[in-house]
Amino acid sequence: MFSESQVYLAPMEGVVDHLMRDMLTRLGGFDYCITEFVRVVEQLLPEKTYYRICPELRFGAKTPSGTPVRVQLLGQHPEWLAENAARAVDLGSPGIDLNFGCPAKTVNTSKGGAVLLKTPDVLYEIVTAVRSAVPKDQAVSAKIRLGFDDKALALENAYAIQQAGANLLTVHARTKVEGYKPPAYWEWIAKIRQVIDIPVIANGEIWSKSDAERCVEQSNTPHLMIGRGALALPNLAACIKFNQNPMQWAEVKQLLIDYSGYEIFGDKGRYYPNRIKQWLGYMKRQYSEAEVLFNDIRRLQSANEIVQVLRH
Incomplete structure (x- = not known):
């Protein structure tokens, strides 16, 4: 079932830093990592900011075990996100990931993260600007939730992101209001897959290989992102990808x-x-x-x- 799957390590603010990325990718099974977000306000951030969040940039943007690491940006201003995206790619990031899913109140009140899911037109403007600033051979990916208060704009948001030129979309299968409470609504990812044709990565409530199998079946995508599940069971990616037994x-x-x-x-x-x-x-x-x-x-x-x- 997972021969065609790509498994991503989720960006978890304050948890999955370069040390944790190194530890978890050494255990195998991960195809890609996304960094904790770089907060972009109204400035071009200095290179040292990127090296602090992603020290792997000094080593080919890969963890010591060879897993690629992509820089994630969070913000609301298309032009500043575009300039910072260009800088991150110049420093070696293999493409850019955009955070439209962070549920943190401090982020949302300053118009970043999941609050942008209320405005599909702003998502479109941001992705368009970043896509134009990043070389065509480098991916622009985005991460969303199913919405802010409800799921009414889930399909429209996904479509706007694709139309703006994104190459890849990760969907955390809950709204901002639903937070991290079970369940994750994987079937909504299948609905999104019906309206866009770029690859989609499913995220949310994947704690075991059997969860991964059910998620793939219900979401209609082979690609997965795991975060809390990999912290609870450190070799979860290898259990999913290579049928390893859970660590003792x-x-x-x-x-x-x-x-x-x-x-x-x-x-x-x-x-x-x-x-x-x-x-x-x-x-x-x-x-x-x-x-x-x-x-x-x-x-x-x-x-x-x-x-x-x-x-x-």
């Missing part, structure tokens, strides 16, 4: 120890205690041992103390 807890625990080495000696070491607790919060869905470990380290603030607990 002993393997997951070693992965957490390896991640500790990355984080503590990387550039975000001071965030490590919160990051490891956040990751365990996702893993509790798949591993009862993760909840025990979370409770053991919940009150610890020192990275070294947490690693000592992990090693026992």
Whole structure:
């Protein structure tokens, strides 16, 4: 079923940074990564901003295991998004992804992310401007939800994005208001597939290989994007793509120890205690041992103390 599939690692703000991309893509199964969003207001951002969000740009825009990484932009002004898209591609990003799905209140109140799903004409203007600024051989992709308050504009939004020249569309199969509450409405992706002919990537509530199979069947697309599911089950992409068995807890625990080495000696070491607790919060869905470990380290603030607990 998945021989023709492409599996993407989702851009999760504050979670899937370059360290997490490296860890997860080493486990196999991912064809592409999308970065956390670069917020574009009314300026051309400096190169250092792109290197901070996507250090992989210095290494051919690929993770150490060779998975390509595309820069994602978020904003509302077509001309500034276009200028920043050109800069990101000049720095090596293989195309540009546009975020029209972020549900965060701070983003939406400043007219970015999912709030743009209320205005198909603005989506069209943004994608048109970015498409004209990016070389034709580089992809322009976009990520949407099914709408803001409801799904009334889902088909119109998807069509506007295609007509503006996008090469690829990812659909998180919920509205902004629905947030992350189950279920994901995969059947709506099939409706979108009936009105556009560019490739569509399905996203939302994919926690296992069986979820992936049902999603492909209901969405009528072979391509998937996984985010929270890959944090809960780190080798989920390989389970989907290569029929691997889910990782055993002993393997997951070693992965957490390896991640500790990355984080503590990387550039975000001071965030490590919160990051490891956040990751365990996702893993509790798949591993009862993760909840025990979370409770053991919940009150610890020192990275070294947490690693000592992990090693026992």
